[in-house]
Amino acid sequence: MGAPAAASAARKRRRDAIVIGGGLAGLSAARELERQGLSVAVLEARGRVGGRTLNRKLGGGKVVEIGGQWVGPTQDYVLALIDELGLQTFDTYIEGENIYYRDGTRTTYTGTIPPAAVPSLVEVAVTLQKLNDLAATVPPEAPWDSPNAAEFDSQTFETWKLDNMQTQEARDLLDLAIASIFAAEPRDLSLLYVLFYISCAAHDINHLIDTTGGAQESRVVGGSQQISIKMAKQLGKAVRLSSPVQTIRMKGKEAEVRSGKETWLAKRIVNTLPPALNPTIRSLPALPPGRMQLEQRVPMGTVIKCLAVYDRPFWRDAGLSGMATSNVGPAKLTYDNSPPDGSPGVLLGFIEGQEARDWLLRSPEKRKAAVIGSFERYFGPKARTELTGYMEKSWASDRWSRGCYVGFMGPGVLTGYRGVIRAPIGAMHFAGTETATSWAGYMDGAVQSGLRAAAEVKSAI
């Protein structure tokens, strides 16, 4: 044994489990593993924790989120975690009138039902109920085993929509709902996958759509990234930032994980990468064919989150909630995203799905002007004249996410690859919100998946 070999061996650090990814899934898993008395290291590619959650400073100690932010009822995993970490939530601002913008006409309304034509509203209501009824037949743990899985997974959601809705306005409203949930188009999605998603959201599509009573009900004081930041503080030096994993090598019963100049040895791995990102890691030996193929079939959605900052939320003075839904882009969906005390005022606009793909081809300046133009159409000229700051985040442009909100599935994937997405491979366990069976795609699902993977590891060691 020469000196270099000995030095190299000395640099290998040994842990019971290595967690890949310092987002909500990975940090939840690591914390749970430590609680079980196991030693862990969390290898995070970025220079920060939080994954698809990300705070931005607004000055004066205020923050706003440029990534995932909302929580709501039945999201018991993340709500318990928030509580345990000593964080507080506050209600999403919904006071006053909402805007309904369609083909150049702006109307206002209160409550959750936009002032669309009555036949369209009826059709939307009937359609949502139909979807809930269909979703009731789809078990979130095994959607491929639902009685009509083959039929549902053979068509796009667009096909189903066209077969089941007749009015253009109702179709547009459903398109907007789909874009806001998946950051993808109805044509991109398998009907079965949409039903699975509803099933994961406590079996009600209204949970996915709604603010009050739904997934957009509450926000985290201090910003949602605080959940990860607080977990990372507890984990201390176990969290290794700027440590993208390059290689995972299985050596007998031991896994060797290389990230930059560090090499780790572990009995088990918890891999929290979205499936689409996993090919960035070289696995030796190669992963099984089903896994390598699944990873080619769970593309990330496309969203640009845009935030306009104002000294104060001027729309509130006009009796507006800041919420707008529109069939004209780029920002077709907006919210009041101000801090709890309403200072500064922040308008949030989403560019989602095809709209985002198209707008990513244009310059940031043009995009900003167009988004502010959207806000001006909904909330008046002050949206432009009183603007003090603007920020945006294209998650598709971020090499460590390559899209948001979630890795979704087109037709054929759920039935074609069944449980591959979370089936352990030797010493490797899979987590991440894509693998969740409760609130898949949400922060809650990430936490649930991390705890599930930690339980797998614990029982295997």
Add this chain to the structure above:
Amino acid sequence: MGAPAAASAARKRRRDAIVIGGGLAGLSAARELERQGLSVAVLEARGRVGGRTLNRKLGGGKVVEIGGQWVGPTQDYVLALIDELGLQTFDTYIEGENIYYRDGTRTTYTGTIPPAAVPSLVEVAVTLQKLNDLAATVPPEAPWDSPNAAEFDSQTFETWKLDNMQTQEARDLLDLAIASIFAAEPRDLSLLYVLFYISCAAHDINHLIDTTGGAQESRVVGGSQQISIKMAKQLGKAVRLSSPVQTIRMKGKEAEVRSGKETWLAKRIVNTLPPALNPTIRSLPALPPGRMQLEQRVPMGTVIKCLAVYDRPFWRDAGLSGMATSNVGPAKLTYDNSPPDGSPGVLLGFIEGQEARDWLLRSPEKRKAAVIGSFERYFGPKARTELTGYMEKSWASDRWSRGCYVGFMGPGVLTGYRGVIRAPIGAMHFAGTETATSWAGYMDGAVQSGLRAAAEVKSAI
């Protein structure tokens, strides 16, 4: 400047262009670039050239292909290349009767029309004509610009099939055709993508399906991998085997490509990897969002190519061609794949699409027994009793391909990402059969794409 830095700089090799991938696309590109007076290196991950073509030895100097193998009329690029390299082709063996096997009943027939029920045959004929008519509206260079692109790209091929075919037997025949063309299921594919593929195949789906007059008409004496082997010999030391590219770094106008311990500098890169494989390369800076997202949306098909070897092609003695089509797996499609002189006899069976995904979960022994069982049902007990050798290749299990025949597209991808698949990014040009506009998915398309990328590089340098 210390000694290590100087030594490192000394190891950097400079070429006009670096070609990533030593398959038909990459080797064609490299040869063309050299002809234009440019210096090139071809970096190939595997220890061999040929990509998705691969010869296997049969003994006695004979070979058989375990990868892509056929060529046919209108495949002018690969036919010209074969000719130029001094290789010969020979006709696929089609003498005698074919087998049509359905639900346990075996019948024989001659010609191209199986003895299905007449209404089914009529329906198949009408359907193929409909598809050709639709494909005539889809330009292979820009399918997203076809007049009905949005409609065609919003549905799966399965949805279209169910809307347009009524008899189960006709549907089964179309399923088999789709599986044999794409190694995927009708539910996996966008209707628009299928039409694009037909359009690429000289605008006739019969070209894709047929042996004589179609894409399965001829084979290459010595095996199709010879095309790549001969090109690589001409390129000599420019071809670097066992050189998987890990990192591409853009430095001003220069690209730095790292593979193992070698570092290359180049003005231009020709990247021939299938889109689904490209995330295995770390690109610095990150690729544009549209490109990173496209790479998540072009999954590889699933096929296991199975070859049974016999001292002689015993089926020929019984007046059989060796060709069978069946609705019972695992091998639903077979060919006589013997060398030109018929010695030894080789039966080829394909396990494709869902059948392949399912059979990959079982042991090689069970799979072999089941495939020989298929052959026995079609060609009698000698398929089992006279078996002298058996080989198979699961391309989905191969880390450098992760599937075959081709990276295909589900709904929403062609219209959602338009020309991203072959749009150059700075100094990086894209080739590979997935980027072809003529015979995409075939050896011919690979060659066409390589020549097109070489022309791009030439005009850019």
